[in-house]
Amino acid sequence: MNAIKVGVMAVEHDLIGITRESISHYEAEKK
Amino acid sequence: MNSNKNITIAVDAMGGDHAPRITVEGACRMTLESPVNILLIGDEGWINGELEIHKYNRDRIRIVHTPDVITMEDSPKTAVREKPEASVLLAAKYLRDGKADAMVSAGSTGAVILSTAMYIKRIPGVRRTALGIIYPTLSTLKRSNMHSLMLDIGANVANTADDLVHFAYMGVSYKKKVLQADDPAVGLLNIGAEKHKGNETMKEAYRLLASRSDLNFIGNIEGNELMSGKADVVVSEGLTGNIAMKTMEGTSDAVKQFMMKPIMEGGLISKLALSCLSGKIKNAMKFASYEEYGGAPPSGMTSPSSRPTDGQHPTRL
Numbered sequence: 001m002n003a004i005k006v007g008v009m010a011v012e013h014d015l016i017g018i019t020r021e022s023i024s025h026y027e028a029e030k031k
Numbered sequence: 032m033n034s035n036k037n038i039t040i041a042v043d044a045m046g047g048d049h050a051p052r053i054t055v056e057g058a059c060r061m062t063l064e065s066p067v068n069i070l071l072i073g074d075e076g077w078i079n080g081e082l083e084i085h086k087y088n089r090d091r092i093r094i095v096h097t098p099d100v101i102t103m104e105d106s107p108k109t110a111v112r113e114k115p116e117a118s119v120l121l122a123a124k125y126l127r128d129g130k131a132d133a134m135v136s137a138g139s140t141g142a143v144i145l146s147t148a149m150y151i152k153r154i155p156g157v158r159r160t161a162l163g164i165i166y167p168t169l170s171t172l173k174r175s176n177m178h179s180l181m182l183d184i185g186a187n188v189a190n191t192a193d194d195l196v197h198f199a200y201m202g203v204s205y206k207k208k209v210l211q212a213d214d215p216a217v218g219l220l221n222i223g224a225e226k227h228k229g230n231e232t233m234k235e236a237y238r239l240l241a242s243r244s245d246l247n248f249i250g251n252i253e254g255n256e257l258m259s260g261k262a263d264v265v266v267s268e269g270l271t272g273n274i275a276m277k278t279m280e281g282t283s284d285a286v287k288q289f290m291m292k293p294i295m296e297g298g299l300i301s302k303l304a305l306s307c308l309s310g311k312i313k314n315a316m317k318f319a320s321y322e323e324y325g326g327a328p329p330s331g332m333t334s335p336s337s338r339p340t341d342g343q344h345p346t347r348l
Contacts, residue, residue, distance in 0.1 A: 003337040004061045004069070006165075006209070007040045007133030010335035013208035019330065020154045022200040026243070027156040 037068050041122040041131035044073035045100035046138025047339075051077050054137060059087035070095050070131055073118040097121050107141030111149065119143060123150040126334045133335040143336070144186050151332045159194045160331035161201060161269070162186040164276050165210070170260025180206055180264050181220070181257070182330060184276045187269035192235035195219065195266050199246055201330035202264035218252035218262025220271055226250065232268070240266070254278075 010016070042058050044051045051073055058069045059082070068091050071078050075096040082092070099117040101110040111120060119142050122134040127150040136143045140162065153160060163182035170177040180202050183190065190198075199217045206215040219236055221229045226237045228251060240248040252262050254275055267275065294301045 002057065002061075003135045003137070003339040004040050004042070004057065004067065005065070006337040007135055007335055008038050008065065008067055009209040010205075010337070011038050011132045015204060015208050015335060016154070016333055018208055019201050019204040020333070022204055022245070023154055023156050023197055025245070026196060026200060 037066055038132045039068040039070060039130070041070045041072060041095075041125040041134040043119040043122045043134070043136035043138055043143075044071040044078050044094075045118040046136040046143070048103060050100075050137065051081050055081035056085055058092060059085040062088035062091040067091065068093070070122075070125060072097060072121045072125070073100065074098055095121060095125070101138060101142040103139050105139070105142070107139055107145050110142060111145045117142075117146075119146045120149070123147050123336075126336065127151055133337065135337045135339075137339045140185050147332055147336050151334045151336070153331055154333055157197055157331040159183075159187050159190060159197070161194075161198045163202065163205065163330060166258075166276075166279065168258050168260030177212075177260060177263075178210060179257070179260060179262060180210070181267060181272055181276065182265075183267060183269040183272050185269050185273035189270065190232070190268045192232050192239055195232075195236040195268070196239045196243070197331065198266045199240060199243075199248070199264060202266065203246065205330065206263050212263055214247050215263035216247050216249045216261065217264045217266060218249050218256070220254070220257070220265050220267035220275060221251035222253065224251050224253065236266070 042054060044054045044058070047053060055071060055078055058071055061067055062069060063086065070093050072095040075094050078094050097116045097118055099114040101107065101114055101117045101119055110117065114120070119136045119138045122131070122136060123146040125131040126134045134147075136146075144160065144162075148160070161183035162185050163180050164184050165178045165180050168177065168179050182198050182202050187194070203215050203217060206212040217240065219233065219240060221233050223229070226241070227234060237251065240246060241250075249262060252265065256262070257265060257275060257279065294305050
């Protein structure tokens with residue numbers, strides 16, 4: 001998969017949203 | 032999903048050793064393959080010169096002119112201060128301002144990381160962002176979408192154990208959402224399989240990863256297992272990951288040469304055998320070729336960006 005396709009897929013599948021959610025869950029459980 | 036909206040990608044047209052030739056060619060190809068809008072950011076004259084050579088969808092490419100570029104020879108730290116209008120910085124600004132949905136640059140790793148760090152916020156809690164690479168493994172022979180993802184491959188030199196846990200979550204999210212894997216296996220790249228192997232950071236990272244019930248952590252993996260497909264997500268410190276990635280790329284090139292040299296230097300029978308097998312050999316070469324897996328997703332930012340692992344092949348952009 002080339003770099004532009006990676007960018008498109010990341011947007012289409014809300015990659016940032018799910019990453020934020022899982023890291024936020026980890027950080028919350030650490031405290 | 033945003034499939035009902037045309038996605039706009041800001042491309043740093045001047046980034047990489049062979050820019051803008053390769054970047055413009057890669058962008059042109061993409062406009063013919065998918066309904067993506069592309070902003071080519073860089074020197075308008077050079078870009079137009081390259082656009083004249085290639086077929087592309089004219090409705091999907093727009094040029095954003097800037098004469099400044101951060102070259103591979105520039106010190107990234109100095110250049111981002113002295114060249115605020117450089118193409119890679121403008122791409123990051125367009126992303127920050129919502130004028131693009133994602134950015135792509137084949138420029139120097141340092142410049143790309145610094146540019147995104149200047150304009151794009153990190154995900155809350157994330158201390159270090161990571162660069163990743165998707166690569167083929169023996170599992171890819173069974174199922175074509177079974178690529179592995181390794182991160183970090185060079186955004187950092189050293190990391191904490193906590194960073195490595197974040198990288199695991201970034202990688203798992205990517206495998207699930209982009210590569211459609213159900214329950215990705217996470218491996219920690221280390222110098223031995225046992226949990227007590229490695230330095231203090233690796234031991235602590237092992238402990239933290241093993242304690243997470245929402246991660247399918249399979250333990251340490253060694254360098255010789257990277258291509259096995261045992262781990263869908265390989266977590267590593269940036270220094271180690273970069274060396275591992277470059278070693279795989281170099282080995283892939285060397286194996287191709289080992290295979291082809293005796294055949295090309297052989298007699299008529301060798302060449303006849305080659306011609307009979309050329310289709311299969313081409314497929315095998317394509318499968319094992321790292322050029323086919325060019326997208327390296329940086330992770331940990333609040334907006335997506337992507338970077339080919341080098342800028343020598345338009346197929347990687």
